[in-house]
């Protein structure tokens with residue numbers, strides 16, 4: 001009998017925090033359209049709740065979490081905070097992206113060399129790697145990375161503990177970054 005009254009525990013806090021870390025606006029648009037389409041055909045509260053859950057999962061493209069974790073390990077082994085800061089980001093400053101207030105942005109030696117060469121570019125060289133840390137006050141909320149590979153940019157966004165939230169080539173990243181210099185938003189090509 002006692003066991004019947006034992007409290008039920010909610011899923012662990014990390015999972016809840018992770019869903020809160022989503023860049024809210026584009027995700028919501030994507031999920032609402034998915035949910036509305038299915039809901040019009042299958043009414044019912046329970047189904048609706050299940051569909052919302054499935055749609056949120058489907059909308060967060062985390063297609064290559066293992067590759068993202070390998071990238072996280074490599075970037076930390078290389079002590080990314082000792083890399084050069086991105087042009088215009090010589091110290092932490094406010095972000096123009098929706099999901100963090102302040103950012104630190106670092107570029108790896110391959111990208112730094114491309115900037116130093118001061119030759120006009122139309123694309124960043126393979127091996128270029130950029131790491132952005134997003135903060136709310138002093139608390140780090142997310143870490144985002146993009147690495148130029150043979151098949152184009154590999155994208156990853158993590159929570160503070162390095163758990164991948166997005167990975168691969170998520171539309172949410174590529175759409176908003178399409179206006180950048182070969183997808184890079186923080187700074188342009190050398191002139």
Ligand code: HEC
Pocket residue numbers: 023026094095096097098103105130131132144145146155156157166170172173174176177180183184185186187
């Ligand atoms: C709604 C627009 C938007 C979305 C969505 C977005 N970004 Fe960004 N991102 C920016 C802007 C603007 C910057 C420039 C720096 C800043 O202001 O924070 C940036 C900067 C970055 C940088 C530093 C290099 C650069 O391009 O400037 C990385 C790395 C990055 N974003 C990764 C990601 C990843 C990974 C995703 C998907 C999970 C993503 N971004 C989604 C707008 C966006």
